[in-house]
Amino acid sequence: MVKLENMKNISLSDSVINLDHGDPTAYEEYWRKIGDRCTVTIRGCDLMSYFSDVNNMCWFLEPTLAEAIKELHDAVGNAATEDRYIVVGTGSTQLCQAAVHALSSLAGTQPVSVVAAAPYYSTYVEETTYVRSGMYKWEGDAWGFDKKGPYIELVTSPNNPDGTIRETVVNRPDDDEGKVIHDFAYYWPHYTPITRRWALVKDKEVAKKMVEYITVNSIGVSKESQIRTAKILKVLKETCKSETENFFEYGHEMMKNRWEKLRGVVKESDVFSLPKYPEAYCNFFGKTLGSYPAFAWLGTKEETDLVNELRRRKVMSRAGERCGSDKKHVRVSMLSHEDVFNVFLERLANMKLIKSIDL
Amino acid sequence: MVKLENMKNISLSDSVINLDHGDPTAYEEYWRKIGDRCTVTIRGCDLMSYFSDVNNMCWFLEPTLAEAIKELHDAVGNAATEDRYIVVGTGSTQLCQAAVHALSSLAGTQPVSVVAAAPYYSTYVEETTYVRSGMYKWEGDAWGFDKKGPYIELVTSPNNPDGTIRETVVNRPDDDEGKVIHDFAYYWPHYTPITRRWALVKDKEVAKKMVEYITVNSIGVSKESQIRTAKILKVLKETCKSETENFFEYGHEMMKNRWEKLRGVVKESDVFSLPKYPEAYCNFFGKTLGSYPAFAWLGTKEETDLVNELRRRKVMSRAGERCGSDKKHVRVSMLSHEDVFNVFLERLANMKLIKSIDL
Helix, strand or coil: CHHHHHHHHHHHHCCCEECCCCCCHHHHHHHHHHHHHHCEEECCCCCCCCCCCCCCCCCCCCHHHHHHHHHHHHHHCCEECCCCECCCCCHHHHHHHHHHHHHHHCCCCCCEEEEECCCCCCHHHHHCCCCCECCEEEEEECCCCCCCCCEEEEEECCCCCCCCCCCCCCCCCCCCCEEEEEECCCCCCCCCCCCCCEECECCHHHHHHHHHHHHHHHCCCCHHHHHHHHHHHHHHHHHCCCCCCCHHHHHHHHHHHHHHHHHHHHHHCCCEECCCCCCEEECCCCEEECCCCCEEEEEECCCCCHHHHHHHCCEECEEHHHHCCCCCEEEEECCCCHHHHHHHHHHHHHHHHHHHHHC | CHHHHHHHHHHHHCCCEECCCCCCHHHHHHHHHHHHHHCEEECCCCCCCCCCCCCCCCCCCCHHHHHHHHHHHHHHCCEECCCCECCCCCHHHHHHHHHHHHHHHCCCCCCEEEEECCCCCCHHHHHCCCCCECCEEEEEECCCCCCCCCEEEEEECCCCCCCCCCCCCCCCCCCCCEEEEEECCCCCCCCCCCCCCEECECCHHHHHHHHHHHHHHHCCCCHHHHHHHHHHHHHHHHHCCCCCCCHHHHHHHHHHHHHHHHHHHHHHCCCEECCCCCCEEECCCCEEECCCCCEEEEEECCCCCHHHHHHHCCEECEEHHHHCCCCCEEEEECCCCHHHHHHHHHHHHHHHHHHHHHC
């Protein structure tokens, strides 16, 4: 057993570790402990039709998933679900594009400007440019945006990549041409205190246009994924008040632990920096807590290309420049497997030493 | 039992039946008979990562699915898989858009014209126009297309909506600006004789661009769907030489039976028409067979708006005009549940009578 562990570490300590993507493998152990309660079984004769609910405007939304989404949001207190519309997508990527498409198609003039305050989620750039749509146009950083006409501001909170709590920044007075898409993908209590509720899709016409987009884009969303997600969300809700099985408690402890370790390494070094987050009262946990984001926005005090420096040490991260920031910052996933995370910490600690020798 | 059947028929006989979409519920009985062999069980801790195969260019393709696709094509003989690239999509809808995107992005000048010979799959129109891309432009019917510059011809065979076997129709001599996307979604032996093999993605650069499209469009494809599909394709392959469990034999008999009934009703009427299909030697079944397409391309000899006539009789179908054809044609799904199909036949037979009275 010890020998195997050692071998694994030796092999891992030599390989490239990929922290570029937010691949959420960190929670695997939790799901193992939960065991069969999240297991789904799908027979060959199940889910035959394209249609999930012909009476719902979002005809490809499985009713059990709609119910599970509402119940979990109600239990966690992070979203208002009454009199709102639920549109399901193949991840937040397709949903975000559906929302940009919907708001643009309802705008008086096109192309509609799309902006986000830097540092922003780098994939927004690709999502809004890859099809070269005439309906909307990526205009980059919302700070300093001054173009006339209709615009959409993407507000990500907690922000990806830097974990800060965000509000709109364009805020033109008396301007009804500005629309906002809130991306709250990481607004869950293991990452950040839940201080207020946000909302699902408010406007029926917007929801309808989003459904139209997804209908043409991929004729709906995988039913197998929806059925599985519904079951998992149901278990999350059932256990969210439990002392031993609460996923958010588990996730909170894990993330807090990782952040403390990372802050320890950064503190020991003279070359790295991390954002500081204010504490806030979390309505879900019922106490004042810090933020432990899914990504670390790692900076360096030196004039260096940090993404390349890390790559030389076989750590893949996302370049700050892709997020509208600079070479001195990178986004690092905090959601890897535990052993990968520990190798990252080791390499980071060693980089400090090498840096010192370089100087 | 009889009473229940009657009640069901009474209720169904009064309701709107939707044959607009190709919703393939017809095969439910087959899958029930196959029983547990196609059942998949997915645990909470399974399929944690975004990545399916980091060594594959199509990193979101589950290896078991890639293998099952190749094995089934080899067994059926409808596609060449050696030295080809497999790109998985959320249905043929996303894949078709990925292919149009890929070929356009590799073209010398843009927008690239996109055409298909009428009558064509109506959704091609929406797929190539809804995002108002500057990379390609829908130019409609390939018959009569004479615009200069790069173009993509969509060739659907057997064709949706009319079931005919298709080749390219633009065919410019010495023109390297023309590209072809073959849509063989219905090229399976229960619909049409398998006379030759077509190919998966031939060009590596095209496959790469398709993967890039799907990566930005939806960060890959549902793993749950892929795992389930792999299992189902494996069973299709294992049973495809069986005398009692062969899906294609079952599907062929069912489709043949439905087409014979439909042709019977049409023959009795003086107002409707259907295409005739030549027989051909099917390499899979090893004998000469007819075509029994997934859609009926129903025509009327009268000057009438057929989609509205059918709607008045509570039969939803797809208007011929949406397929680049005329008001005298509609596309009707042949893949509904058996009882729905029988109600359709009844209403069609009655329409003939009403028509006669009208005259």
